Amino acid sequence: MTSTGRSKAEHGRERRRLLRAALATAAGGVLAGCDRLSHDERAVRVLGSAEALTREVQRRLTGPALAQEFSPADIAPVFRSNGTTLPGGGYAALARDGFANWRLRVEGLVERPAAFTLAQLRAMPSRTQITRHDCVEGWSCIGQWTGVPLSHVLQLVGAKPQARYVVFHCMDVMTEGDYRVPYYESTDMDEALHPQTLLAWGLNGGALPIENGAPLRARIERQLGYKQPKYLHRVELVDSFAALGRGHGGYWEDLGYNWYGGI
Structure with missing residues (x-):
């Protein structure tokens, strides 16, 4: 970043x-x-x-509770961008064509691996919500997100019973010292199936801007900002993090962050 x-x-x-x-x-x-x-x-x-204990306590207290939602009057005029604002590699070519050649692959511990176009995702049942993004760096911003609930996509592909986590693979490559890896994040099945967890393709009534993660980003509204990965191109269901990065479930987690970023 x-x-x-x-x-x-x-x-x-x-x-x-x-x-x-x-x-x-x-x-x-x-x-x-x-x-x-x-x-x-x-x-x-x-x-x-103590992270696991914190997670368990919060889950017991909040259960399936929704993150706070706001009114249109609360929406920030410009939704602040964080992290990468323009990935390298072949991303620019995809963006020039309006992401017509982009696909979201959904694979791993699923019955029916699939690849969805942006048009297909936009045609799926959608949800719009106005929520606050809270960054670990100390700032917040309210925006209106529109996208398909992740639970709907997981139902289409058939998550296998042994799947414990959903991993989001991104197109932006991160470098920290000698650690260079495409950005990735993850969440557990409880958050993945939560009604406010979206694969978002829209922001504030328009298409998702490039600096905010086009064509698709995850919105996991009960988690901190680093748990909201941008520039998605693959979703993978796994039963452990052993084969991912340094094995902690996310790029920043590999560098010392808590995996559970609940707020």
């Missing part, structure tokens, strides 16, 4: 520092010790080990 006047490596280090500070605050509940703990590798590991 990049930001004005700062290198990608510097920005990555700052993101990890922010996350560690957030971990320390959430687990310890003491702001005064937050910065000190965020620089202690052992403390970060200990606090991160």
Whole structure:
């Protein structure tokens, strides 16, 4: 990820520092010790080990609850972009043709692997919702998203019983030090089947802009911004993360973020 006047490596280090500070605050509940703990590798590991407990507690408290939705008056005039704003490789050629040659492959632990065009996805039952995007860097933005519920697509392909996670593979390639990998993220089946979890192709009444993830991005509304991957081209159902990246379920998770980004 990049930001004005700062290198990608510097920005990555700052993101990890922010996350560690957030971990320390959430687990310890003491702001005064937050910065000190965020620089202690052992403390970060200990606090991160509480992630499963945090996830279970939140699930028990919220169950199938919906993320807050807002009114049209709350929509930001411009939805802030984050992370990559224009992938390299063959992305530009796909965009020039209006993504006519783009396909979303859905595979892995499914009964009927499939590849969908953008037109096919837009023709599926859709949902529109106005929600707030909360970034780990400390900013928020409200936008109106339109897309097909991920649960509908999973029903079409037939998720197998052993599938535990849905992995989103993206077209933007990320680099952090010597770690270079296409961006990827994941969620569990509970969030994948949640009614507000969308494969979104529209933003604020129009087509999804390139800087916001065209042609398709995931919206997992009860999770932080890094769990909302952009530039999707493949969805994979798996039973573990062992064969993915460094095995933690996401690009930023491989670099120290919590896998569960619930809000």
